[in-house]
Each structure stands twice: as C-alpha cells, then as structure tokens.
Amino acid sequence: MTKMRSLMAAGLAAFLSATAIPGIASAEVTVLGWPGGSEETALRAAVEAYNALPDVADDDKVELLFFNRDGFYDKLQADLAAGSDAFDINLIATYSVGRYAPFMEPVDLGADAEKVFGKPILETMQFEGKQYGVPTDLSLHFMYYRKDLIDALMSDEGAKTKFAEISQKYLGEALEPKAPDEWTWNDWAVTALYFTKSVNPDSPVRYGTVLQMKNLLFNMMVFQSLPRAYGADWMDASGKVTVDSPAYRAGLELYKKLYDAGATPKDSLSYEYPETNAAWTSGQVATALQWNAAAGELMNPDTAPGVAENTAVVAPPAGPEGRKDHIHGLGLGLNKNSKHKEGAVRFLKWLASEDAVLAYAKAGGSPALSPSVVEKIAAERPDLVKLGEFAGSYGYVMNGATSANALSIYEVQAKEFTAYWAGQKSLDEALSAATTSMTDLLK
Amino acid sequence: MTPLVVFLLVFLSFPALVNIVYSLSDVTFQTMRAPEIVGLRNFGEVLIDPEFWAASWFSLRFGVLTAVIECSLGLALAIFLSPIVSRHGWTMAILMLPMMVAASMVGLMYRLVLHEFAGPLPHYLTLWFGTSPAFLDANNAFWTLVVVEVLQWTPFAFLLFHVAYISIPSEIREAAAMDRASAWKIFWRIELPMMKATIAIALGIRFIDGFRVFDNVFALTGAGAGGSTMSLSIYIYQSFFKGGQIGQAVAASALLFLASLVLLYGGALLHSRLGQRRAAA
Numbered sequence: 001m002t003k004m005r006s007l008m009a010a011g012l013a014a015f016l017s018a019t020a021i022p023g024i025a026s027a028e029v030t031v032l033g034w035p036g037g038s039e040e041t042a043l044r045a046a047v048e049a050y051n052a053l054p055d056v057a058d059d060d061k062v063e064l065l066f067f068n069r070d071g072f073y074d075k076l077q078a079d080l081a082a083g084s085d086a087f088d089i090n091l092i093a094t095y096s097v098g099r100y101a102p103f104m105e106p107v108d109l110g111a112d113a114e115k116v117f118g119k120p121i122l123e124t125m126q127f128e129g130k131q132y133g134v135p136t137d138l139s140l141h142f143m144y145y146r147k148d149l150i151d152a153l154m155s156d157e158g159a160k161t162k163f164a165e166i167s168q169k170y171l172g173e174a175l176e177p178k179a180p181d182e183w184t185w186n187d188w189a190v191t192a193l194y195f196t197k198s199v200n201p202d203s204p205v206r207y208g209t210v211l212q213m214k215n216l217l218f219n220m221m222v223f224q225s226l227p228r229a230y231g232a233d234w235m236d237a238s239g240k241v242t243v244d245s246p247a248y249r250a251g252l253e254l255y256k257k258l259y260d261a262g263a264t265p266k267d268s269l270s271y272e273y274p275e276t277n278a279a280w281t282s283g284q285v286a287t288a289l290q291w292n293a294a295a296g297e298l299m300n301p302d303t304a305p306g307v308a309e310n311t312a313v314v315a316p317p318a319g320p321e322g323r324k325d326h327i328h329g330l331g332l333g334l335n336k337n338s339k340h341k342e343g344a345v346r347f348l349k350w351l352a353s354e355d356a357v358l359a360y361a362k363a364g365g366s367p368a369l370s371p372s373v374v375e376k377i378a379a380e381r382p383d384l385v386k387l388g389e390f391a392g393s394y395g396y397v398m399n400g401a402t403s404a405n406a407l408s409i410y411e412v413q414a415k416e417f418t419a420y421w422a423g424q425k426s427l428d429e430a431l432s433a434a435t436t437s438m439t440d441l442l443k
Numbered sequence: 444m445t446p447l448v449v450f451l452l453v454f455l456s457f458p459a460l461v462n463i464v465y466s467l468s469d470v471t472f473q474t475m476r477a478p479e480i481v482g483l484r485n486f487g488e489v490l491i492d493p494e495f496w497a498a499s500w501f502s503l504r505f506g507v508l509t510a511v512i513e514c515s516l517g518l519a520l521a522i523f524l525s526p527i528v529s530r531h532g533w534t535m536a537i538l539m540l541p542m543m544v545a546a547s548m549v550g551l552m553y554r555l556v557l558h559e560f561a562g563p564l565p566h567y568l569t570l571w572f573g574t575s576p577a578f579l580d581a582n583n584a585f586w587t588l589v590v591v592e593v594l595q596w597t598p599f600a601f602l603l604f605h606v607a608y609i610s611i612p613s614e615i616r617e618a619a620a621m622d623r624a625s626a627w628k629i630f631w632r633i634e635l636p637m638m639k640a641t642i643a644i645a646l647g648i649r650f651i652d653g654f655r656v657f658d659n660v661f662a663l664t665g666a667g668a669g670g671s672t673m674s675l676s677i678y679i680y681q682s683f684f685k686g687g688q689i690g691q692a693v694a695a696s697a698l699l700f701l702a703s704l705v706l707l708y709g710g711a712l713l714h715s716r717l718g719q720r721r722a723a724a
Contacts, residue, residue, distance in 0.1 A: 074684040081472040099687070102473045215666050217685075265559050266577030269668040270584070275558060282560035404473075404687075411685050419669025422581035 028063045029343040032076070032087035034330055035066035038296075039137055042365030049359045050350055060343035073407075076100070080335070088338035089348065092133045094124040094328035094397060095221075098404035105334045106130035107345055113352040118370045118388075120395055124329035127402050133333030134352045136360060138368035140327045140390055141222055142313035143188070144280065144288045144298060145180050149195060149204065149310075153177050162200060166193050170257060183317040185226055188287065189254055189263075195286035198262040206284040211255060211264040214272045215418040217410035221326045222289055223417070224398065227251030228326070229319025234400040234409065234438065241438045243413070244431040250319075252430075256421050269422055283307050289316060292387060293366070315390045327395035329368070368392075405441040412437040466694040471687045478690070485694035494670060495695060498678035505585075505674065506654030509592045513649050514642060516593065517600025521608050522630070528605060539602065541595045550662025553591050581668040588660055588672060592653060600645045607641035608634065647710075675699060 033043045047062045065087055067075060073096060079086070080103035092100055109131055114122060117135055125133040153159050154177055164174040167190040177194075178187045192208030193199045199208075212219040224232065232247035258264055265271065265279060273294070279285050280298050283306040290298070301308040315323050332351065338344050350356050357367050361377050361384060368391045369377075369384065378385050400406065413434055420430035466485055468478030489495050520538075528534050544552070556562045557578040565575035578587045611634055619629045635642075657676035666673040666681065673681075675695070683692035 077472055077684065081475050099472070213668070214664075215668055215670065267557070267559055267579050269577075269581055270554075270579035270664055275554070278558055278561040284560060408686050411681065415666065415670050418667075422668035422671070424581060424669040424671065 028059065028061045029089065029340050029347050030063050030065050030087045031332060031347070032065045032067075032090040033332070034091050034137075035069050035072070038364035038366065039330065040066060042360045042363040043136070045363030046351065046356055046360045046365075050347060050356070053350075056346075057343075059340075060346055062347050080104075083337050085335070085337040085339050088335055088340045088344040089332050090335050091330060092125065092333045093330050094402055095217075095406045095410065097125060097127040097132050097402045098406055100333075101127045101130075101132055101404070103336050104132055105336050105338075105341070106132055107134075107334050107348050109134060109352040110349055112354075116352060116354050116357055116370060116373055117368065118392060120327075121329065121368045121391060124327060124397060124402075125331045125333070133331035134348050135329035135331045135367065136351070137330040137366045138327060138387060138391055139329070139366075140292050140325045140387065140395060141225060141289055141316055142292050142295060142386075142390075143180065143183070143316050144290055144294075144311055144313055146205070146286050146307065147310045147312045149286050150177075150180060150191070153191070153194070154179065159194075162202075163190060163194050166190060166199060170199075170261060180312070180314045183314070185229060185251075185254060185317045185319055188317045189258060192258055192263045192287055193261060196261065196263040203286075205286050207265055207279070207286070208263040209258065209287045209289075210271065210276050210279040210285045211258065211268045211289075212271045212273070212276055213255070213259065213264075213268045213418060213421055214270050215414045216272050217407060217414050219272060220410045220413045220417065221328065222291070223251065223255065224413075225289075225316045225324045225326050226254065226319070228324040228396060228398070229317070229321055231319075231321045234398045235442055236399075239442070241435050241442060243438055244435045247319075248431065249427060252417060252420055252427060259421055269418060280304070280311075281307060292383075292390075295383060313386070315394050323394045324396050325390050325394035327368070327391050327397065328401075368395075400442050403442060408441050409438055412441065462693050462697065465690055466697045468690050470689045472689070475689070481690070485690040486698065489691055489695045489698060492691075494673065495675075495678060497670060498673045498675045501585075501673060502654045502656070502675040505589065505592070505656055506650045506652075508589055509596070509653040510646050510649035512589070512593050513597045513600045514604075514645050516597045517602075517645065518604050518638075518642070520597070520601045521604035522634075524601075525605060525608055529609060535602075535605075539598050542598050544595070546595070546658035547662045549591060549595050550659035553587075553659075553663055557587070579664055581671045584664050584667050584672050588663065591659060591663065592656065595659070596649060596652065600649060603641050603645045604638065607638045611637050 031043070031047070033040060044064065047064055050056060051061045072091075073093075076090060077099070080090070080100055083103075090100075090104075092104070109122075113134075121135050121138065122131065124138070125131060125135050153163070160176055163177050167173060167175040167186075170193055171186055171190060173186075175187060175190050177191065180188075183191070188209075195203045195205055195208035197203050197206050212222050227245075227248045227250065230247035230250045232245055232251065233242055235241050259268060267275075271279075273291060276288055276290050277294055277297055280288050280290070280294075281304040295313065297303045299308050299311050299313075304311065316325050317323065332348065334341065334344055334348065351360075354373055357369060357373065358377055361367055361369070361381055366384065366387060368388050371388065371392075374384050374388045400409065403409075416425070416430040416434040416437075419425040420427055425433070464480075465478060467480055467482060469481045469484070470478035524534075524538075528538075541549075556564055559565045559569075559575065565578075568575035576583060578584075615633055615637075616629055619633055624632070655676050656674050657680065660672055660674055661677055661680075664672045666677055679692050679695050679699075682688045682695065686692075
C-alpha cells in the first residue's frame with residue numbers, strides 16, 4: 001500500500017513537472033516583472049487592461065510571473081543563460097541591456113513609441129542601436145532640500161558673512177547663498193557645509209547633506225551626475241576610457257571634502273537608499289541627492305512626519321557643462337527562447353502605446369513621457385511632470401553604460417572610488433586602477 | 444546500490460566535472476555552453492589578483508578570531524551558567540535565540556540598530572557621551588562584523604560546551620574535591636582535558652563558518668569601502684555574478700577547496716601522529 005502511494009505521488013510529481021511548467025510558457029504570454037512596489041502594481045493594472053481588450057485572443061492573454069527582488073538580476077541571468085522559456089517577456093534595465101541582449105530579441109515598437117516616450121527615453125532600452133524593450137519606469141535623481149532651512153538662510157543677511165567664510169575656507173572662494181534652482185555643485189557644497197554642526201555650530205541640523213558612499217554600484221549612479229556636470233564620460237568617441245579626467249577628479253574630491261569635513265554622517269561609507277531616507281526623515285539633514293522613487297516617502301507626512309511639508313526637490317546642481325541627471329529605465333523585452341513570440345510582441349507594442357502608458361501611470365508606475373502625453377495625467381500624477389522635465393532636459397547615459405559589462409564597470413568604480421573616499425587609496429591610485437579595469441571591461 | 448551510484452553521479456560528479464571544465468575555460472554567461480579551454484590561466488589570474496589575497500586574508504582573520512572568541516565565551520558561559528541552566532531548562536531556549544535568526548536577517552537588523560538616526564545604540568551613545576563611533580566605516584567595520592558574528596554564534600559554542608560539561612561524571616569532580624583539589628585545578632586538570640574533543644570540534648566548526656562568511660557581511664557592509672570587508676565567498680560571488688568571470692570564480696572556489704583539503708588532511712595527520720605518540724608513551 002505504501003509502495004503504491006509512493007508511486008502515485010511520484011507519478012503526480014512527474015505529471016506536474018512535465019505539464020504545468022511548460023504550460024505557463026506556451027498557453028499564454030508570460031511576463032517576468034519587477035516584483036513588489038509600484039512597478040508590480042502598475043504592471044498588474046496594465047495587464048488587466050490588456051487582457052480585457054476585445055481583440056486580444058485567449059492565446060495572447062498575458063500572465064504575470066514574479067520572483068523575489070533579492071538577487072533578481074542574478075537569477076534572471078542564470079535563467080536566460082540556461083535558455084529558459086518559462087517566460088516570454090522579461091525585465092531589463094538600462095545598465096543590463098548589453099548583458100542580457102545575447103539572450104533577447106530586438107523589438108520594433110512602431111513609430112508612435114517615440115511620440116509617447118521621446119527619443120532619449122527610448123534610448124535607455126537600446127543596445128548597439130537596436131531597441132530591446134519598452135521603457136516602463138524611469139529612475140533619476142532629485143536634489144532634496146529643506147525649504148524652511150534654505151528660506152531662513154536666504155532671508156538672514158547676517159548668515160551671508162558666515163557662509164562666505166566657510167566657502168572661503170573650504171573651497172577657496174567666497175560664495176553667497178543661492179536658491180536651490182540656481183545651485184552649482186560648489187554652491188550646494190558650501191550650503192551643505194554651512195548646515196553642518198561640526199563646521200557651523202549654529203546650524204539647526206546636524207548634517208548639511210547625506211551622501212550614499214557604500215561600495216555599491218547604484219551609489220555610483222547617484223554620484224556620477226556630479227562629474228558629468230563637469231563634462232565626465234566613461235569613454236570618448238574613439239573608445240578610450242576617460243575616467244581619469246579633471247571632471248571625475250573634481251567630483252571625487254568634492255565628495256571627499258564633504259565627507260572629511262563631517263558634512264555627511266560618519267557612517268556614510270555604508271549608506272545606500274534606505275539609510276539616506278532614514279537620515280532625511282530624522283530631520284537632521286539639510287540636503288540629499290537621492291532617487292526620485294524616494295519622493296513618495298520623503299514628501300509624505302505619514303512617512304516623514306517631521307520634514308515632509310518642508311521637503312522640496314530640484315534637479316541636481318549645475319557644473320560647467322550645465323545640470324546633468326543620471327537616468328536609467330526599467331523595461332520589458334522579448335526573451336529569445338520564448339515559445340510565444342508573436343503574442344509577446346503584440347503585448348510589447350501595446351505597452352508602448354499612449355493608452356497603455358496612461359493606464360500604467362494611473363496605477364502608480366513611473367514612465368517618463370513626452371510633454372504631450374504627460375499633460376493628460378498631470379492632474380493625477382504631478383510628479384511625472386517633473387520626472388519627464390528633468391529627464392528630457394538633463395538626462396544622460398554615459399558612453400558604454402548599456403554595454404555588456406556596464407554593471408561590472410559600476411562595480412569597479414564603486415570599489416575604487418570608495419577606497420579613495422575611505423582614505424585607503426590616493427586619487428591617482430584609484431583612478432589608475434579604475435582606468436585599467438574599465439579598459440579591460442570596455443574592450 | 445544502483446540508486447546511490449546514480450545519485451552520486453548526478454548530484455556530485457556532474458557538478459564537479461562542470462566545475463573542473465569551467466575552471467580551465469574562458470567562460471562567461473554568454474558562452475556557458477561553449478567554454479573555450481585555456482588551461483590553468485584562470486588559476487594564474489586568481490593567484491596574482493591582489494583582491495583574492497585580500498579576501499583570503501579577511502576570511503582567515505575573521506574565521507580565526509570569531510572561532511576563538513566564540514569558543515572562549517561559550518566555554519566561560521557553559522561553566523558559569525551550568526548550575527542555572529541545569530536547574531532551569533527554559534533559560535537554554537532564551538540563550539539559543541540568536542542562533543534561530545537567519546544570518547542575512549541579522550545583517551539587516553544591525554544595519555538598523557547601528558544607523559546613526561534610526562538605531563538605538565548610536566542614539567544612546569550620542570545622548571550620554573555626545574558622540575557615537577561610525578560602526579561601519581572602513582576602520583571599524585571589521586570589528587563590528589566580528590562582534591555581530593560573535594553575538595549570533597556564541598550560543599552554538601555554549602550549547603556544545605554545556606552538553607560536554609554536564610556529561611562529565613560528577614564522581615570524578617567529587618573525588619578530586621576530596622583530594623582537596625581547588626576549583627581551578629579541577630577545571631584545568633580534569634574538566635578541560637575531558638572537553639578537549641568538543642573544544643576542537645567547536646573551534647573547527649566555528650572556523651569553517653567564519654571563514655566562509657557571506658550573508659550577514661553582505662547584508663551589513665557588502666564588500667566594504669574599497670573591498671575592505673570582502674570575504675572569500677563575497678569575492679567568488681562578485682566574480683561570478685557581478686563580474687561575469689565564471690572561469691575565475693570557479694577557479695577561486697577550486698583553490699579554496701584544495702586549501703580546505705590540505706588543511707583537513709594536515710589536521711587528521713597531526714591528530715593521528717599525536718595519538719600514536721601518546722600510545723607509545
């Protein structure tokens with residue numbers, strides 16, 4: 001009897017593994033999305049809208065598949081490399097397009113896609129000139145600042161002397177307080193120093209800023225808008241790596257100056273996204289360069305009760321080359337091993353249409369849209385107006401940042417730059433090591 | 444017998460064979476199915492990579508220090524708390540609690556506990572002393588990680604030592620006491636030698652666990668500023684997944700395997716020689 005039960009259980013398991021898993025891939029279009037957060041909620045809403053369309057055949061209906069965020073890209077990489085067909089459409093990001101491109105197929109989204117998103121946004125999903133996905137969500141950075149503190153500084157004539165003294169001491173030039181919209185990186189740095197207790201004991205907050213300096217690739221994305229404003233790029237048109245440049249030096253030195261002066265928390269070398277939010281909501285920080293995704297938390301009185309009403313955002317400060325804002329997109333593209341490519345392409349084309357992006361945005365997604373499209377949802381999602389404006393005006397992608405080794409390059413920079421900030425390497429050593437590794441990775 | 448052979452072939456031999464091939468190949472995620480054999484190049488590149496040696500040194504220091512501290516504390520606790528734990532069994536459950544938490548959760552928990560604005564520890568230190576150290580900066584991160592590991596795993600050593608300690612027959616202690624041996628002498632001459640095997644096992648297990656540390660370090664500091672908290676496991680993980688250098692990552696794993704083999708074989712040989720010498724004496 002026991003033997004019979006065991007055999008039946010084994011038979012059932014074999015049946016399930018032989019039918020259920022391939023079933024997911026062949027009966028419908030399966031989309032592997034970014035789990036949790038607004039992206040999942042928005043994708044669910046968009047898929048529901050798509051499946052409800054009268055002209056979508058049963059075989060083309062879309063089914064969603066999510067796995068955990070932890071190690072998502074590692075698992076996706078392993079699945080794609082193994083030739084999995086368990087999903088037809090998968091998530092990609094700007095910095096991983098090149099890595100996943102060999103396992104994916106380009107898609108033609110049609111001429112209208114450019115009208116919906118705009119050219120720079122579509123480029124966040126391109127590799128070697130080919131479109132690999134629909135840009136569903138855009139990430140960039142805001143300079144968050146405390147309105148109450150800056151207003152008080154601007155209206156206090158007496159503070160100008162102190163401000164100029166600090167500026168002279170740390171930057172070698174006497175600057176005056178400016179409105180955040182007019183900040184250069186040096187203006188911001190002096191403002192940060194002015195609001196640092198250890199520099200200015202009269203400061204009402206402990207720190208002038210909070211820098212994300214952990215050895216983490218995403219922190220390099222936050223940092224690089226500073227050198228970019230000074231003209232930095234990963235490589236020039238001839239393919240020569242240009243990380244050892246005056247622009248990168250200016251940015252790295254400014255971060256170190258602020259860290260050494262105590263303008264950012266002592267533990268900043270272990271800070272990333274959540275630590276920055278916690279520092280901000282404590283009410284002890286005057287400015288922070290942080291992802292746009294944090295706006296929902298930092299400007300919401302329920303989640304940031306002490307500071308939300310006084311939190312405002314501007315684009316990152318300007319350098320000699322103007323304001324620059326790192327952008328990268330999350331998107332959805334076609335798995336090369338898909339068993340349902342036609343249906344998958346039909347869904348991707350729909351997802352790049354105006355109706356789809358509006359449904360996606362209404363449900364909480366963060367697509368960067370062209371001005372004519374975003375105005376249709378501006379009343380419900382005013383933050384998307386700023387997102388589109390910053391992306392369109394200041395957005396950039398470094399030369400090589402969609403290559404197959406883009407993630408590894410960010411890793412290299414994170415390791416070398418944090419070594420410099422921590423005082424483990426000189427600037428020359430760090431930049432020399434970064435140049436060697438990047439040259440190897442960008443070959 | 445056949446199922447066992449099939450099991451070993453499928454689950455051990457195949458991965459081992461793939462690892463050997465990959466360690467001798469130029470292979471990335473794009474070329475996993477068509478690796479190009481390059482001989483011992485990956486091993487050479489790993490051996491001349493200063494990061495590999497820095498990571499090995501981190502793991503070795505971390506493994507030795509945490510094993511010694513955990514076992515010393517565990518032994519002290521086992522002896523001093525033995526009367527209480529023997530009388531009130533429920534206290535053991537409380538002492539074991541840290542072990543029940545997943546290591547990655549411990550890392551995340553301490554990220555919060557040590558955060559200057561959200562964590563209770565910096566809050567009270569600032570309140571009482573006007574300042575709080577940067578627990579996770581490049582200078583302090585190593586010792587912070589050691590303390591976190593010790594706090595989590597000392598109960599494991601304590602558990603082993605407690606069991607060994609209460610297993611010593613009470614008649615032996617009573618006989619020694621009748622011969623007027625002091626408490627220290629009883630411990631040094633009787634209890635400690637009788638717990639020697641347990642101590643060796645505990646040190647070995649804790650060293651292996653400390654040496655291959657990944658979860659809590661990765662959650663707490665990642666590779667650390669400039670790679671200052673990169674353990675060998677993090678090095679292998681980063682080479683494999685982040686760097687896409689599969690051949691080098693597998694070669695580093697193979698080197699680690701060989702080092703472990705030499706260490707274990709050396710330990711076994713030493714143990715056997717000591718046993719023979721003792722028997723001869």
